[in-house]
Amino acid sequence: MFKSVTTVMTFALDPEASARWWGEFLEVPVKRDVSDTGSVYAWVEIGGVEFGFHPADDERNPRGGSPVVYWGVDDVDQVRTRLLAAGCEHHRGPLTIEPGRRIAQLRDPFGTIVGIEGP
Structure with a gap:
């Protein structure tokens, strides 16, 4: 199935x-698509996954209404430190x-919550 x-x-x-x-941060190119209405969908690709940013819409797609996606990393502490230095804010953890x-x-x-997971 999945x-x-x-x-x-x-x-x-x-x-x-957001995509920029x-x-x-990930050192990958940004791709973008502009609709007929002028709204921009932008994304990056990393590890075979498209990480996309769609315009928020209070009625249909509110900001923060997304699931938390966890990215696999080799060293949680090292990547967390790098993300904090790049402008992210602590949200939760690290937790074993x-x-x-x-x-x-x-x-x-x-405002997007992202997760990192590793040994």
Whole structure:
């Protein structure tokens, strides 16, 4: 039934700015698509997953209405420190959820909560 995650879409007040920030942090190019109405959907691709930013809409797609997606990392503490230095804010953790498995959550400068998970 389910195979793998292909796209993670979050809702942002400024999708292009959100994608640019993540593109710079992850050192990957930003892609964008402009609709006929002028709204921008922007995204980066990392590890075969599209990390996209759609315009927030209070009625249909409120900011913060997205699930928390956890990115696998080799060192939770090192990546967390790098994210904090890049402008993220602490949200939760780091927590050991079972032996050999730790998680942390951070809020990016645009309000999206992201998770990191690793040993």
